[in-house]
Amino acid sequence: MVYAQRRETAKAIGYVHDSEGNPLTEAVVHLRNTSYSTEVDDKGHFVLLVQPGEYELVVSSIGYLSKTVSVSLKNGENKLGHLMLKSDPNMVIDQVVITGKSAIAEVRETPFNVVALDARSQYNSTLDLAHLLDKASGVKIRETGGVGSDMSITLNGFTGRNIRVFIDGVPMQGMGSAFQLNNIPVNMAERIEVYKGVVPIEFGADALGGVINIVTNRTSNTTLDASYAYGSFNTHKSNVSFNHTFKSGVSLQVSAFQNYSDNNYKVKTTYRIFAAEKTPGTDENGNTIPWQSGSSWSPDSAWFRRFHDTYRNETLIAKVGIVGKPWADRLLLGLTMGQVHKDVQNGAEMKFVYGERTAHSRSVLPSFVYDKRNLIVDGLSVRVTGNYNYEKAGSVDTTSYKYSWSGDRRLIKDLRGLSNSYGEASFGLSEYASSNESGTVNIGYRINQSHSIAVNNVLTHYLRKPDIASIAQTIYPDLPTAADSMTRTSFKNTLGLEYRYTFKRKWNTNVFAKHYLNKASGPETGTNTETAAEYTYRRKEDAGKIGYGIATTYFFRDLQLKASAE
Template sequence: MKNFLIFSLLVFAIHSTCAQHAMASISGRVVSEDGKVMADTYVYLENTSYYVETNEIGKYRLQVPVGNYTLISVSMGFVKETFAISLYENQEIIHDFVMVADKNMILDEVRLQGKSKIQKVRETAYNVVALDAKGHYNTTTDLSSLLEKASGVKVRSTGGVGSDASISLNGFTGKHVKVFIDGVPMSGLGSAFQINNIALNIADRIEVYKGVVPIELGSDALGGAINIITNQNSNTYLDASYSYGSFNTHKSNINLGYTAASGFTSRLNVFQNYSDNSYKVKTNLLDLETNSYSKEEHWFKRFHDRYRNETAIAKVGIVNKTWADKFLFGVTIGQENADIQNANLMKIVYGGKERESSSVIPSFEYNKANLFTQGLKLSIMANYSQVRNKNRDTLARQYNWLGDYRNKTSKGEGQYSLGKFENNNGTIISNLSYRINPKHHFALNNTFSAFERKSSDAVANSETSSEADNFKRANSKNVLGASYTVAPYRQWNTSLFGKYYSVNVTGPIDISNTTTPEYEEGSRSFNSSGYGLATSYLFRNELQLKVSFEKTYRLPTTNELFGDEVLETGDASLKAEHSQNINFNMSYNYSFNQNHSLYADVGFIYRNIQDYIRRQIEQRYGGAFYTNHGQVQNVGVDIETRYYYKDNFSAGANLTYQNIRNMERYSSTGQEVIYFKDRMPNVPYFFGNLDADYNIKKLWGEGNSLSIGYASQYIHEFFRQWESEGAANSKKIIPTQWSHDISLTYSIKNGTYNISLEAKNITNEMLFDNYSLQKPGRSFAVKLRYFINNNSNN
């Protein structure tokens, strides 16, 4: 209630101020001379602080005091357009701009759009990188593969299609890095809608925040954040694709939208994934008679790893009205079915264990710029997810990698399970911002989320549940943030911000002082605050320096608190992590001869974390659990460089080094540990990427093109466990990995028809991300895509 009053008072105060002036409005649309809509074009009144950017269909609207003005529209690569107007009280003027290409600045469309996005990123004080997804729509690249093109980012998966995936950003992995979709946390959306299975064509771009995260995301992230921006296109369009690949992998996607002149809009995105994941792995073989594992590793084909999921996302509503830029209701429906081939240790194999889930997620979105007065913007997003899970482990068998088994006296290959559980999660995100003029900007954000897990099948659960399993599991948290951004000069801007965290957790807590757990239901609350700043200075439009500092908290996630009911065990007594973070970034962007562009970026990071939440693997059964480790420190650097030649050729490379070490000298019993100042185990510390693309225009016809792509990834060897433990010849190491991918894409009629051929891991390297969990070897795929877009229906 207090947060709502703050928002209401601010809106009332601003509205009362603007009501004292006689106002008028100007609106219209900006298109190019060939009729294409022009988004992100600046429209402003000369010699005033009133300005706006056009939306995704080229529309703009300004509310200004009465008077005589010159209205101006500007966009990179086009001649500036002007229009003289006289405004009277309550008058509404409509004026459309037709932009003419600047003959002295000829750039093709793709390069022009890319440059504009890079420029917008550079002008922010936050260390953020924007990855354009549209250039990969014709390939079988998924969201996780695209993310790895950013320096400092490593996506760690546990296997093939549909396997669990976690993001490592600047040395912090898993739950330390928050993932959002259009500013909404993805943690409560269910396993059928995550980065490991979402179709890439749903995304317009991906924003990677390294370090400080803007308050608009309402985040308690520690190592950074990933924000997937979906296609906000309000045009009428159809995008359909299908791909087939190795291991009987099928992926399909249909993405369509319709917007009428009245402002009514509807969007539908349906995607599907299926794979047998029948690739070969190299691991130890269990002798079922002696119950011992072979010393040597052998090759085996995965025989119980089928995965499929289907998801549909529908939205309907109104856009581009005086009372709302966007007013949408939506629903996401998804289902998933997955065999579980192995535990968190590859040698422990299953033959009948599986999981399934279904999700229903209604949502609401409201957005209005220039609410009551110029510069005031309000956005509200809300969703409620109901995710039903069923985990089945009933066979009284023990399997080995040959598919043979022996009978057991007890049910369950791992832990006997037949129960059904329901995860309910609600989220409300409110953003209110006021740009007084181009130099001063205020913002408020409030993000509230609530989670509850409960049994949905008491009869089935009664067979396998303990008393602790019936305890309530609930978690609610609220993050309130405020920021002030000042830009005294075009080259310099600074953001100051503060956050207030509140959390309440109810769940089973182990009260035993022995190795035998004893649980009771308990509740606890946590409140704290954080703060920070981010500043940026641009030298001669080419060299930019960014510095940021933050004191922040990361609240435990629901999986860390309560587990996943499959292979992970939670701990409801986990403490929140807290950290002091410093980032320094230097970037250089230079174009010469109108044909060549060079971009380079160097970033330095420092993190000092207390109560670090560490994921560990239990060695006997291969389960995972979470603990508060203590103090962890990270000092790292990432480097990225990229070169462009017209729209014909591009090449880039990035390297990341991160020195994340244990700074906890003593154990919980007070004894000094031998791994003090060791690198944190099972975390890559030196890795990089290399990629290149060559485009041939007008091949076999006007509007046709051929693209040839190459990508490579390098990961240096790292320890699976503490490097100071064990004899030198017995230390477990994840070896150095270097993989190579190639692709070939042919587009016809300006991208209406497309076909792509791809080969991944062409040298068939053994690839690992987590412990001994091997990823697929060499694979091939073909993708067909059809795309039409009508951007002149409004």
């Protein structure tokens, strides 16, 4: 594993209590003149991740005098011990007592096995969502290289399709390579929820391993955040976000970010040794160049600097709508646009080096969200979302050269018609258009303090078709093939029903059922039994399944027990 950058992190740990030793569960801890802040948990403990340095730590809570402590935070763990707050004699709070829980505390107290990460303490840093997620227990993020490299998530041993990723409850599947977790700056998120195993019906997911939900920043305050970072290997990362809500209730949210890196770090690998040059050939411009008939591999490994691994992406996100109205808590229309250009340096094995192969994509994602609590009657909540994701992605691998890690190249095809085919890995000059539509409807009704019901439906549709004009038929007359020309489709619908029982804030139980409907079609190759000739046809499949489950939790004084099954 090769890392392009390394950042030091200081972890401040402490315990906040009153003069009698009782934990102050509503206290807030922040570092003066910075954006670093966090809330204590239900036992009075807090953990704050910051950059090492000298700070003034401020602890505050309603009804108590604030406390300021000068701290020197070093890389690693810094134990600050007990922090006691004295009662404020000038504050009268006997008449009305208002209590509440943070969103993170509410998530943790659900009967599902969930971990919630507070992203706010990392604002205005160069951390991305993938590396923040890597801090969660049971989660492992693996990247194949530097900035923009392929990323995989492991959750309690599960990976790939066993894990689903959402943003505000909307599936990220189909959003395109410009909008992946290792591209998105941490400023865009308020928190990350990691559900392990059994998941609530609102996600409509059939993930065996669990679900990761990114909850974006929903502040109604006027904010302007910007950051820029420069690092090794000519790495540039920047992001800017602006939020403003007018007195009329019109809300405007704009965010943009970009990532760039040459990724020219060194790697150790075996390498290609070209055979002796043969009779010179002629390229398409009439230039005389050597052409290559073969090569061998070195017996030993050596260090080489990567020379064809540039990565660049830019993304713009804009949302406008109405908030805080009697008929809508939120009604937002959004548009996300992004693009990616990526040089491909090597294949699955490091020794297979490329010098001209590239990949690219462009994405446009309009979206819609409507939220309302206590709609028409008290206890009735409605949430509706809609997303359309359109992406054009392609790759280019048409060179007639083979490369060595030294940067040397040799012609592998005599352009007069001799020798082998084009392409460093395999010939490719194609562009595919993909569209992914998703819609979610969630309706919940709280009957009373102990009983509530909910229904949720998630529908997704995926379509992928090739841009035939982009395939170089003049080089290979048999391209595109029948399979290349055939459209691929997928349709999924998940309907969920849930009943929730709460007993005196001590016992929470969710009982639910889900119905899964999947339909898919795409090219399939068959063989004629009489002529033994292969042919391509469209294969269609559909399946419907019903699942059910239960999740329960019980609260003791200093302990919470959870159990779930599906």
